[in-house]
Amino acid sequence: MTYKLKTTIVVFFIVLLAFIFLMFKAELNNIESLKRDYPELEETVYSYRIDLLKVWAVRLIATFLLPLIFLVSGLSQKISIFAQNKHSLFASGIIYGLIFFGMMFLINLPINYYGSYYLGHKYGLSNQTLLRWLELNIKSFLVNDAVISLFLFIPFLIIYKSPNMWWFNLWLISIPVIVFIVFISPFVIDPIFNNYRPLEDGALRDEITEILEKADIEDASIMVVDKSKDTKAMNAYMTGIFSAKRIVLWDNTINNLETKEVVSITAHEIGHYVKGHIWKNILFGIAGTFVILYLLNISANWVLAESKGAFGFKNMTNLAVIPLFLILINLFNFFGSPIQNGLSREFERQADRFEISLTKDRESAVSALKKINYTNLGLPRPSKFYEFWYYSHPSLEERIEFYMTEDFEEI
Helix, strand or coil, rough: CHHHHHHHHHHHHHHHHHHHHHHHHHHHHHHHHHHHHHHCCCHHHHHHHHHHHHHHHHHHHHHHHHHHHHHHCCCCCCHHHHHHHCCHHHHHHHHHHHHHHHHHHHHHHHHHHHHHHHHHHHCEEECCCCHHHHCCCCCHCCCCCCCCHHHHHHHHHHHHHCCCCHHHHHHHHHHHHHHHHHHHHHEEEEEECCCEECCCHHHHHHHHHHHHHHHCCCCEEEEECCHHHCCCCCCCCEEEHHHEEEEEEEEEHHHCCHHHHHHHHHHHHHHHHCCCCHHHHHHHHHHHHHHHHHHHHCCCCCCCHHHCCCCCCCCCCCCHHHHHHHHHHHHHHHHHHHHHHHHHHHHHHHHHHEEEEEEEHHHHHHHHHHHHHCCCCCCCCCCHHHHHCCCCCHHHHHHHHHHHHCCCCCC
C-alpha cells in the first residue's frame, strides 16, 4: 500500500472524527439554546437527543471502519477465495454475499439493539417485544442483503465484459429496476414487515375520500398499517406509482389524533403525489446513481492501484472488492446528504403549502404537527449544522410559522 493511500485513509478518519465533534458541539449548544427558549420542555427530550447522537456517531464510524477492516485484514479476499472455489459466478456471488453481509449484520446487531430496542423502551417509545425486534431485523436482512446476494453476479459479469464502461452499463440496467421497485414495494415488500388493511368506512374515510377527489387522485388506496405493535410514534406516508399508489396511515396516528388532524396529515401526503415528488425522487435517484457509479469507477480504480495488492487482489473483477465498493458508496452518499436533504426540505415545504391550501385548515395542521413532535420526543429545532446535513424536513418551528403565514395556492 502506497504512502499516499495510507495518508488518505488516516486523514479521512481524522476529518470524520472532527465532523462528529463539531456536530456534537453544535447540537449541545442548540440544546442549551432550546432550554432558554422552551423552559417547559422535559429533560427527557434532551436526554433522548443526546443518546441518539451517540448512536449516530458510532454508526457513522462503523459505516466506514468495518468494511475497511475486511479489506486490510485480507478477510474479504479469504471469503472470496472460499466462495469462488469451483463455483459459478452466480453461486460465488450468493456465497460471498451471504457470508459478508451476514457477518456485517451480526456485527451491527448490538448497535441496532441499543439504538432501536433499548432506547425505544428506555424512553417509552417502543411497544416491541424482543422477538418482534429480532423478527424485523432478520426480515430486513433477508429482504435486503440476501436478495442483493442473489444478484451480485450481475455487476461483476458486466465489469468482466466491459471493464471501462461497466459503470454506465450497470446504470442503464438500474433505471427500470428503480422504477420497478417503487411500483412493487407497496404490494410485495411492505407487507413482509407489517399488516396493511383498507381504512374502514366512517367519517374519516369520507373526509379523506373528499380531499382525494378534490386533488383528482380518487383512485389512490387508503390503507392503515399496524405500527402500534412496534412503536408509539405517529406518522403517515404516500407510496407507489400508477395503480400502486396508496396513502398509508399508521394506526397510532388514527388512534391519537382528531379526525381533522388526520385529514390534514393526509392532505400533506397527497401534496407529495400531486406535486410529482415521487416521480422527481425517482429521477433524482436515477441521476444520483449515475454520479455515484461514475465516481465509484474512478475512485475504486485509484484505490486498487495505490493498494499495490495489499488487500490480496488488484482488480474489480474479484468479489473481494465489495467492501471497497461499500466504503466508497457510503462516502459519496455521506457527502451527498446535504443535497438530498435540502431537496427533501423543499419538497416538504411544497407539500405543507398544498396541505393547508387543500383543507383551508391551518390550526389542524399545526396541532397535528405539535402532537406528533411531542409523542416522538422531537426537538423544536436542530442546530443549523445538523439541519443542513441530515434534516429531511424543516424544523417544527419553521413549519408552524409556515403553516400560519403562507398564502394558499390555487387548487
